Amino acid sequence: MFHSPFGPALSLLLGATLGSSLVACAARSAAEGAGAREATAAPAGPVTPPVGPSLAVKYAELFPIGAAVDPGSIQTHAPLLKQHFNSITLENEMKFESLEKTEGAFDFTLADSMVATAKSNGMGVRGHTLLWHRQTPAWVFSDASGAPASKQVLLARLKNHIDKVAGHFRGSIYAWDVVNEAIMDDGRYRTQDEPEEDQRSKWHGILGTSYIAEAFRFAHAADPQAKLFYNEYRNYIPVKRQAVYEMLKGLLADGVPVHGVGLQCHLNIEPSSVEGNHGQYQTVAELDKTIALYASLGLEVQVTELDLSVYVPGVKYAPEQYYTAATFTDAVEAKQAERYAAFFELFRKHASVITGVTFWGIADDNTWLSEFDSGRKDFPLLFDEQHAPKQAFERIMNF
């Protein structure tokens, strides 16, 4: 029988009509895990299949549809979540600083309750993220005197963190973002010497590039069933795409357990026309090449953090030019919908390698893009501030 990570009722629902990609993916997991133990993300409760239009049902034969949630939205946006999504990612609650704020003091309370909500609704959970240069407490990188931690100490801390976290959630997570954002836009490894402070990686500073392979090995040992992903943004930039490819190829050649690549896909309403801006390359054609290149390594691809900002990269906006509910007109909404439709056409074309598409939020009243210090409001998701479907929703449902 089809063995989905998404709970019994949804398994039946999906299994009845399931096509190539999920079945193949499920068969792979079943074979790998045969005789070992229960499938990852064992079901916990009943699921009522949604009545009426549902994104997750519409895409059931292609790939799961996910949303990033926070402790508030998992409740306030529950009707939309249950209707349209069959996977969640916790927006911040599984990051290093959320789970191990001080050394050895793990707190899983909040993440556990969110995972339980997902399970009781038959949803799968993506784990995000075991290693990142951001949202990691300072203690991780220093010794008792405040000097940089030694290689041995940092590696032991990384191992312990991954053992405990991936071990704790074993059986509940179908895919982990193991390493997040290790490559810069120009294709270099991210180092501790980047000009902007919030871009620096102390993982690299102390361990060099070896931390990447180590993290994947630790994660696989802690949860052999979970699919392990390398997650990255702006993968449409040719030089960055190539650097990520070379890195992954090397990891695979060394036998490192990496199973997929996450494309964050924080997109914009149009590509940039500014020479040298990353957004110049933000086109369907470039992303097409990216997906094909990673797939050529035999890796799965997941879109992990999709949203589509109404602002154009490289353009400086004065506060009076910020969009408001009044200036986010039907025409702007239609343009955004057109671009969403084009990218979804691409995702469907690659459904044999794309094993998930997750939005970074649910509705426009709760998006990280409206939470920057500038106060600039954005409208990047499929549902509006009142939770009504936008034109983009209609466009991607219509195929």
Ligand code: XIL
């Ligand atoms: C963001 C969250 O959405 C914010 O709430 C938080 O303040 C910062 O992190 N790439 C990632 C995500 O991999 O973890 C980030 O999430 C968005 C960019």
